[in-house]
Each structure stands twice: as C-alpha cells, then as structure tokens.
Amino acid sequence: GESVGLHLPTLSVQEGxxxxxxxxxxxSASDYFIWYKQESGxxxxxxxxxxxxxxxxxxxxxxxLLNKTVKHLSLQIAATQPGDSAxxxxxxxxxxxxxxxxxIFGKGTTxxxxx
Amino acid sequence: NAGVMQNPxxxxxxxxxxxxxxxxxxxxxxxVYWYRQxxxxxxxxxxxxxxxxxxxxxxMPKERFSAEFPKEGPSILRIQQVVRGDSAAYFCASSxxxxxxxxxxxxxxxxxxx
Numbered sequence: 001g002e003s004v005g006l007h008l009p010t011l012s013v014q015e016g017x018x019x020x021x022x023x024x025x026x027x028s029a030s031d032y033f034i035w036y037k038q039e040s041g042x043x044x045x046x047x048x049x050x051x052x053x054x055x056x057x058x059x060x061x062x063x064x065l066l067n068k069t070v071k072h073l074s075l076q077i078a079a080t081q082p083g084d085s086a087x088x089x090x091x092x093x094x095x096x097x098x099x100x101x102x103x104i105f106g107k108g109t110t111x112x113x114x115x
Numbered sequence: 116n117a118g119v120m121q122n123p124x125x126x127x128x129x130x131x132x133x134x135x136x137x138x139x140x141x142x143x144x145x146x147v148y149w150y151r152q153x154x155x156x157x158x159x160x161x162x163x164x165x166x167x168x169x170x171x172x173x174x175m176p177k178e179r180f181s182a183e184f185p186k187e188g189p190s191i192l193r194i195q196q197v198v199r200g201d202s203a204a205y206f207c208a209s210s211x212x213x214x215x216x217x218x219x220x221x222x223x224x225x226x227x228x229x
Binding site: 036 | 119150156157158163171174206208214217219222
C-alpha cells in the first residue's frame, strides 16, 4: 500500500552540528512533499516543501533534497539548535480522488539536540 | 489571525459516551482535514471536508465516526460510543484551496477514554 516512512526513529546531535533526517516514500505518483515539525503538546508546524519537478530547495537553515529515482527525501538542518528538538515528519500528497487530496504522513523522527 | 482553533484541548469520556471535537479553520480557509495521532505514531488521515461537503472520508472508521463542516460554524468530528482504542490526539488542519498542501494545523484535542 501507499506509505511514507522514515529511516530512523531517533536522532541525537550536538548543538551546532548539522542534522540530516531521512524519509523513504513508496508512491511514485506523489508530486508534492512536505516536512513538518511537531513539538511536544503542539500541532505539526510547516517547515519546507518541495515539488517533484525539483531536487533541492533551501530555506532558512533548512534544505530539502528529493531523489525520485530511489524515492528518498531528506531534511538537512544547519547549525542545529536546542530549539530544533522535536519530532519531524515527512508527508506526501495522495490523490484519493479527483475532487481532493490529502497528505499522508510518515511515523516521524525524534531529533534531540544537546548543548 | 487566530490560526486553526480546536476545542476542547483535553477531553475525557467514559466508554460508551459520545465525544464531539470542534475545529474552526483559519479565516478564509474553506478546506478542513482531520487527522488522528496515536502515541508514538504519525498522523493518520481521517477525513477531508469542504463547506457542507465531505470530499474524502477514506480514512474514517465505518462505524461510530462522523464529521461535518456546516455552512456556518466549526467543523465537528463526532465519535459515538467511544472505546479505549479511540484515545488519541485528534488534529484539524485547514487550507484556503483544494490542492494547497501547506496545511495549518491546530493544537489538537487529546481524547482519553476511561
């Protein structure tokens, strides 16, 4: 079935290091991907997105890479800070029908940043 | 702009009771999505609604669960005869247009069934 998954459930880094969070997707028909950040007790917060006609997109301290050949998505966070500690989800669009669409989420990677 | 508002934040129900979760989308957003999140898991899509219409309910359990988004007022996710397995965080998201995937999520309702 269609699914979006992440390679590692947890990632621990030191403050100032670069973090890389990976995600593998299975639906080759998906054409839009998003990374969300979820802090404890809060709803998911949009970080960055990328369309399938791109292979890289940069934001402030974050970069998303898309490799359609191997159906792999990654989120790179530069100079990771304690405030980056959260659960990170990748999501892909899934066209359930012609009238609409919904995002399908992976299980998430918990990023822990130590000072 | 107050963002997506969900209430209540926490809801405790005894088995067999009904749970009603409310979601007011962002101003100008007419598309609403409900997701359920079990502990230590990702968000599972439940239902997508546009004003007065259910667009996609493929993620909704066939029984006991229903959703609506009336012309006036918030979207409601209703769970009848709750069971312990319904305990989860329920998140609502909204967007201004179909195929606008940059959803804005609310803070969720944490349902506990005792």
